[in-house]
Amino acid sequence: MKWRISTPAIKPKDSQPSPLPHSLRLKKNLNENLAQIRQHIGDSADIIMKDFRIGTAGELGAALLYTEGLADAAAVRDVLQALMVQLRETDLQTDSLAYPHPLKLIKDHALPSGSVNESVDFDTMITAILSGDSVFLLDGFDHSFIINTKGWERRAVSDSTSQTVVRGPREGFTETLRTNTALIRRRIKHPDLQLENQQIGKYTKTDISLVYIKGIVQDQVVEEVKQRLNRIETDSILESGYVEEWIEDAKFSPFPTVYNTDRPDVVAANLLEGRVAILVDGTPFALLVPVLFTQFFQSAEDYYQRADISSLLRLLRYLAFFISLLGPSFYIAVTTFHQELIPIELLIGLSAQREGVPFPAFVEALFMELTFEILREAGLRMPRAIGQTVSIVGALVLGEAAIQAGLASPAMVIVVSITALSTFVLPSISIAVPNRILRFVFMSLAASFGLFGIAVGLVAMILHLCSLKSFGVPYLSNVGPLLLSEQQDVIFRMPNWFTRQRPAVINQNNRTRKKTKGWSLFAKSTPPKS
Incomplete structure (x- = not known):
């Protein structure tokens, strides 16, 4: 089934029609x-x-x-x-x-x-x-x-660069659309796996594939995705990020409402839960909708390790999220307004360290955070052979020089370093970027109102998260209201033999993952017959 973008009956004057009208037919000469x-x-x-x-x-x-x-x-x-x-x-x-x-x-x-x-x-x-x-x-x-004679030069299937794993498949998407759909088809060999193609972009005419599993996905979600894609009217689509900005729900929210990944196994797993994938020709990143907030803390490796190990690692990610979000702001609030919360021996040490620093804690933290963000971007943009070396050496040299020059205290360098490392623990960069943005907001609240400002900021952030939706699905629907049946893969991951149903917040058509006949929590394995 192929479908095209519907064009409005009336176009603005600055939108010129295509130089090649659809009514121009071939002649016999x-x-x-x-x-x-x-x-x-x-x-x-x-x-x-x-x-x-x-x-x-x-x-x-x-x-x-x-x-x-x-x-x-x-x-x-x-x-x-x-x-x-x-x-x-x-x-x-x-x-x-x-x-x-x-x-x-x-x-x-x-x-x-x-x-x-x-x-x-x-x-x-x-x-x-x-x-x-x-x-x-x-x-x-x-x-x-x-x-059909398509045959341009293409990049071979290689490792995923954005979501690496220790155990699991190494394949990642490429820039060729048909190769990416084949990687998904290789994992889901079922006739209900549907692919619908269309072209978007007046000049680029970029090929886009809509992928879902009929009978598992909700029909209203598929129709909503089609309607949003049909409303796109632009000259060019060069990457999936173009499509993401057009179809996302909260366009001015720092939190993403569309998930992106370059791993075929992640796309296949989400399709089996009832989501819809959008693949764009020319980019290795696929889009997945609808998305939940907790999905950004889940790694593909969680499902290839034992459930207890995966649960501990997931708890570590949630802890790293709050450390990277509130680490500098908590330090600013405690050292500026709430010194009574610090043990007297530690308070004396911190005071001695800050004796030669002429700036308040907020300015000191702001200087160190901006310096680290510059080093991070420099390491990404530099050639790969020297990028990591420059970023590591630059961080060590600048940190030591800032302490010697009296621009920052050793404690602040430690806080900023732990905050930066906690950011890299998050498996998805889509949630790490808003975390870095909100960190400066919480630092300002902490410098102005102390812990009270941090508490108000957290309440405002949670209220904002509760107001978000992704293609009709509430952003925090698997967290509140709290249903024990929906907590099998949220903070903790239950074993595969225990997870019998798909999430109800995503799928309501076909929730059964496996039959429960003969299943028992205390079933013992039977030794093979000789």
Whole structure:
């Protein structure tokens, strides 16, 4: 099933219509068709128009059009050999009832490609040429054949770079859409796995695949995703982040309402829970909706380790989240307003350390945080061979120099370092970035109102999280109201043999994961018979 973007009845004046209207159809004269194509495409050097004659006496003129670099050279060569060599020995002026005109004869017996489609309009034909397909035109006929010859250079399947694991699959998505869908199909070999394609972007015409499992996903979620994609009207879609900004719910919230990943196993697991995946050609990152807040604390490795180990690691991630969010602000509040909470020996040591620092704790923490953010970005943008070295050495040198110069105290350097390390514990960068942003907000509240300001900020953040929705699903629906049946994979992960149902907040059609016949919590394993 293919569906296109619906266009509004009235367009603004600054939105010019496509230079190639849909109503422009092919003509029977080959030269007129080629002239029309040159008019719209121009004289681009990479657009190849190979014209030749076919038939035993060369009675018919023909042309093959393709884009050099996007079309597979070997496939194009096979097509040209079939048309130019084999058809030299074929009488195309046949009166057979099975082949009333040469096009059907050519399609059934000459073209070697497995995917051949007919087209009668220039819009479809030119889009196919610019997408890597080849188009065959025959003089005297107003039909064309679109032959699948896509074969551009592509990156091989390699390790995931954003969500690495110690135990588990190493495969990650690539920039080729069909390769990514094949990686998902390889894991879910079921006919209910549905893929629906469309193109978005006036100029880029980017291919997008909507992936879901029929019978598990809720139909209203699929329809909502389609409606939001259909409302996208833009010149270009170059990465899945473009689509994410168009379809997300809370566009001004720091917390993401769309999950992104470059791991096929993560996409397959979420599809089996009832979510919808959006794959965009040209990027290795897929989008998953709807999403819950706790999903950003779950790693793919949680389901490849034992349940007890995974639960402890997940608790560590939640702890790291609060440390990275509130570490500097708590230090500022305690040292500025609530010194009575600090043991007297530690308070004397901190006072001695800050004796030569001329700035208040807030300015000191702000300086150190901004310095670390600069080092982080520098390490990412520098060449890989020296990026990590510069960031590590820079942090050590600047930290020691700041202490010696009296710009920061040793305690503040420790707090900022632990905060930065806690940020890297979070498995998804989508939740780490808003954490870094809100850290400065809580630092300001702590410097102004102390622990009371931090408490007010936490209440406001929780209220904001409760107000968020992702495609109709409340952001914290698996946390509140508290249902024990929905806590099997939230903070703790229950063993696979214990998890019998899919989350009700995501899926309400087909909740059963496995049958419970013969299941017992205290069942003992039976030794094999000799």
